Amino acid sequence: MAASSSLTLSQAIVGRAISSHGSNPTPSDRLSLPAGFTLPSFSGLKSSTPSSSHSTRLSGSRQIRLSSRSRSAIKAAAVETLDKTTETSLVEKSVNTIRFLAIDAVEKANSGHPGLPMGCAPMGHILYDEIMRYNPKNPYWFNRDRFVLSAGHGCMLQYALLHLAGYDSVKEEDLKAFRQWGSRTPGHPENFETPGVEVTTGPLGQGIANAVGLALAEKHLAARFNKPDSEIVDHYTYAILGDGCQMEGIANEACSLAGHWGLGKLIAFYDDNHISIDGDTEIAFTESVETRFEGLGWHIIWVKNGNTGYDEIRAAIKEAKAVKDKPTLIKVTTTIGYGSPNKANSYSVHGSALGAKEVDATRKNLAWPYEPFHVPEEVKKHWSRHVPEGAALEAEWNAKFAEYEKKYKEEAAELKSIIKGELPAGWEKALPTYTPESPADATRNLSQQCLNALAKVLPGFLGGSADLASSNMTLLKMFGDFQKNTPEERNVRFGVREHGMGAICNGICLHSPGLIPYCATFFVFTDYMRAAIRISALSESGVIYVMTHDSIGLGEDGPTHQPIEHLASFRAMPNILMLRPADGNETAGAYKVAVLNRKRPSILALSRQKLPNLPGSSIEGVEKGGYILTDNSSGNKPDVILIGTGSELEIAAKAADELRKEGKAVRVVSFVSWELFDEQSDAYKESVLPAAVTARVSIEAGSTFGWEKIVGSKGKAIGIDRFGASAPAGKIYKEFGITAEAVIVAAKALC
């Protein structure tokens, strides 16, 4: 970033000399160089190890080789570092400001994680002060670089950086209210609380997967909208992840895809501090992360001195940017709690306040004379430029966009709708509708008709399946595959990686309001991605989850593949819509609801088996969550109310026909979404489920847990409270008593 450039070569060299004096000897003991140590197979930066004192920061436990590619990379990096850097003494002052803002906030809250911010302050400073392009006064500027703190417990690092950069969301009083009720500085980064925070992290591994989604979105939009004369979409995605994130399977899933897709503008910093909550990572984590990432197709760089090696970090970022066809992992060896004389490099500094005594000792050790929360004037002054510079960056881009708009009207309009999240007028008219005469079909197939209809009218609509596209029926026929060399396409192939898929979709969704990602697998395998789905709900990420094979109706694959408790488990989750449509119109209605709910994810449970199009089903009905499908009663006084969802609504309707033949006044209610029904007026609810009518029978091929709320203590819930079985679907329905006969018997017992 030209603006942060201020020095000559000679000054930079002096600066580096100073920095090596500034380094804290404490942690170097266990890091002494082992005999027989050989150079890395990824580029260690020669420029970063002028003195042996630096190279001794290497953790001894890794076995490494040197490739020719790396040697050349080293040279390049070494040369490139020696331009434009800030005077090192000021950098160190800024870095220590970040460290102490974290220390002081955690101390005041007497709760939090000081260790990571203290160790990662140097990379954090360089990212926010020298590298990243953003506008503090508009955290939502479209073309900003994205930053994700995957190791979310270290959120004070990000809060300190946002504070220094001039974001209104993190003022001094916010830092002082860290982890307190109603503050904008919660215990983990939350995009819905703190503008400037892109995604919600803390559950380990989610953040790096979100970052893959953010980088995918950039690559996709750039491919669609950039022109030879105008690179209108052009930003990087940066992430910091720790040892914990690295151990999580979701991180490996997402990083394997990032390598496959060649996300060259994704740059991840691996905070290699060798400490996790249980102590040294040696007790559970001795794999070679760099070899694994080599296998995943990443470019790997190792910064041996993450504590004071500012030029190493700068050179690594330069090298990473120079590699355009691969994501880069920058392994930065740091000392957790750097600067704390008695707690650095131990788990004790990971997750609790240092304590007054150690805070004083750390102030002495880092020569920090200031009061808690104090930002030295020269640091303030230095960072103050980011507000005007950020405004200038956005203005520059706006001008560029105005030019673009003149030349490329159509593309500009499309991109604008993605940036603003405005749905094109009349988009919902694209949704198909059906009549009882329409052929019976599985809702997974009807879903595909909706997906393809929506893709035609929604420019930000894209997604795919976890290797089940042909079973989930999720292919968009008018588009090809999003791949390394065809990123403009919209069919995303996630492979068998449900958890990574969900978190990647969260990243896509939170990149731009107009991006509407969907993803798919068998409903039962929401168990694999539940942590990501919960983050969708919490972080107000309107991902559409297309979940097929939603009951014992899938048949022979058996109990491992048959969801039972899943509907209940999502009905209990806050801020998510669990939708189970029964036919074509209801499937279209479910998609209408899902598209309109941009701050609430939707799960569509869809059938593998064919279902008839039912008289009375409607899109409008679905929007109310529960509605009367058919009724032969009058005065809102049916003899009995039969309630069904999805594939069992047909069964309820059949039972009603029989009961009516016997003269009963029967109401059939479709209960496609409990959450939407809860949001209706009491009058409407009474009109569908009159309190006076206690004769109620529900039928759903899933757990009866929760149904007492709907059928009442006098009613009967027909469902499945055991695991499924392997057999043809019809046989299982019969054996499990999910039949019209069972409904009729239950109804007669009640009226």
Next chain:
Amino acid sequence: MAASSSLTLSQAIVGRAISSHGSNPTPSDRLSLPAGFTLPSFSGLKSSTPSSSHSTRLSGSRQIRLSSRSRSAIKAAAVETLDKTTETSLVEKSVNTIRFLAIDAVEKANSGHPGLPMGCAPMGHILYDEIMRYNPKNPYWFNRDRFVLSAGHGCMLQYALLHLAGYDSVKEEDLKAFRQWGSRTPGHPENFETPGVEVTTGPLGQGIANAVGLALAEKHLAARFNKPDSEIVDHYTYAILGDGCQMEGIANEACSLAGHWGLGKLIAFYDDNHISIDGDTEIAFTESVETRFEGLGWHIIWVKNGNTGYDEIRAAIKEAKAVKDKPTLIKVTTTIGYGSPNKANSYSVHGSALGAKEVDATRKNLAWPYEPFHVPEEVKKHWSRHVPEGAALEAEWNAKFAEYEKKYKEEAAELKSIIKGELPAGWEKALPTYTPESPADATRNLSQQCLNALAKVLPGFLGGSADLASSNMTLLKMFGDFQKNTPEERNVRFGVREHGMGAICNGICLHSPGLIPYCATFFVFTDYMRAAIRISALSESGVIYVMTHDSIGLGEDGPTHQPIEHLASFRAMPNILMLRPADGNETAGAYKVAVLNRKRPSILALSRQKLPNLPGSSIEGVEKGGYILTDNSSGNKPDVILIGTGSELEIAAKAADELRKEGKAVRVVSFVSWELFDEQSDAYKESVLPAAVTARVSIEAGSTFGWEKIVGSKGKAIGIDRFGASAPAGKIYKEFGITAEAVIVAAKALC
């Protein structure tokens, strides 16, 4: 296995010559050797590529290097293969028998996955006919080799092998009933349906993680019980996993631990057929699996011709067994649907029947003149030896154990109790009990007292945490860490790998009835491991899940860490106990229940915050699921019933005290486990929750979903139906209205 040896060197060579003729050219087209191809960095087996026709079976898309270690390995392997093999023509007949049993069963069911069995039949044959030690007439013989089909959809491979080997669980009629109601041959392998199947697989990645658990159990028991003069515990664990398993994060988690622990007797076959449901793995899976596994610390071998390279496979297994300090991944390049002239090597053969026409074509192509389900006489005869040999193996081991028992009385008794799963008499007396005078404490701490008490009396009790031992309070103080060089210890360090942890515990649990594994993380992170927990419930694996920080009571970490819907989500799951103890006695009771339920997993939700020991709490009460804690009413007619669980029972008790001061007759009910209460007699239920008393108030710091069942439509459920917040715990409880005041107000409104 000496008994399967029958040939001389010369015959073996003849045999191999035949085999290379027998190879089917069909699939080799897309597999032609790319220009610039270089040798692997793991040992490709020289012995396995006598003709170029073999090496052309290599999939072109991988870039590989050669290490010196590998070269020597090649030599060793090459030599060792040339003893004891069966005549190849007979091997091929046996292999084709396996293929056609799979083809015919899938065809008859018109449902299933023929592709994998057709491709993996050779490795399957060699494992069950030449390598593995088992007793068909006693599938539960303790010292048997374990086999796990992680790619569970290919279960017909295992059913065919169990059938040929003489297991009573899979007779011809069972094969003909594949995937039908009530059969012992369900759509995926289920240990509770089919003796001979060790674990339940199908959800991808679970099986290989189970295998890691089985191998961990063997290494642990061997270290504890083997003597210089008696290796009483000594078996291998074999697994077959496919591309799908390899993509799943759980597989990477478990395999990283397997490498860390150096599980040398774990040998995994990676069925590298390059096809998944969506087509060629090139569309989503281009990482180098071998490089990744090198990073994970595994020994890697590549069998280039898995279709007909029998000696390659044999040599690979020999080499794997020779590597004692690392698990081995044998990458076996196969052709999915091998033998099918028109469907081999395509996704169309993965998951559906070939169809009559293609079945005929395949019969012609593989020169198979037999009727469906026919096993040729010579194949029957050849396999018939496994029944007597298996009986001999077990008898031999029993004799060995008798010797062992004489010399090592104590160890023998302990090992026997682990093998039989008999709990030592009076074990439950070890559980601590408490009085109201006992100091208030967090149930996570009380849990640690129970864990340590149980470890003293239960020889098969072991477990650990996903890097939260110091927060979950799960360390067993009298034991050290289970590590590569201290496998006799019982504290397992799982790292931040919740999903892998759960599946590994399933493997440990299903290894021997007396092994009782526990594992721990924060309750909210059950979302990361839910798929493994569900398999515990389905496969009757009595794992104990120690889940702490079970509500907003954890405070400042905020909504990402605060469970809300989790209690409801597990109450809806079949065959699992969701226990939420309120104090010391209830925690002890929860552990008593968990230990006694060996075929049903238990989840203990435990508090981070201190809780008082309540008057009236008891172990016996917990065993009934719900019970009267205190009551000042008479005649089973209280004015109001207050119901609480876990940390909120204290609040209900406080509210009761206040209401009683005002003259109300108040019953306080602890509802620690809904499932256990449901199992009580109607009389008991009525004695706790009399139908006549509709004035009921429940309080629980979680979703109210499902509580209508307990409090009825006239009652009131106090809970949290939104996400949590970041603040001190007390503040959140107050702001969310989880207070005695709220209970009192609700109670007064009802009575």
